[in-house]
Amino acid sequence: MRIHTGEKPYICKCCGSSFSQSTTLKKHIRSHMGAKDHKCQQCSKSFATSYYLNIHIRKHTG
Template identity: 35%
Template sequence: MKKSNRMSKVVPAGMASITLMMQLENGLARKRARGVSHWMCRQCNYTTRHRGHLNQHMVVHSGKRPFVCHLCPMAFSRRATLANHVQLHDRDKKFLCRFCPMAFNIKSALDQHINTHLAP
């Protein structure tokens, strides 16, 4: 039997590489399986190999949306998501509303908009 210094339980030496290891650090759980580390969110099922990615992810749970689009009222928790959104404004708008002059580059956005015309 071999005891890992990161685990509180004893595991057989041959099982050490496949044993799931749990460790609490800053309120976040770290899991190691087959030598690969995964950082896990304690509020949802998100996992990543990089702690920095988990720190960025945690903003989602805070509800804060500091990155606001300068072309519309949309706001986002991550700068990269805002950048992707802004690109949507630049694309050709081939989905035209039949009730007003609005145009959209995504059909689902047009469908959602049309519902505003049809709602009582």
């Protein structure tokens, strides 16, 4: 429901970004820690998010 109301009670202590869900905040905090859990199966390069991995994969497929 918070998504619809715009309420974002979960705030990152590192940068002040706010989120409507605690799980989204937890994923965000991992970015500050340098976590790169999304690995390309073709070249083993790693990325912080699946979004950036998918952009990278397009380079392999043309």
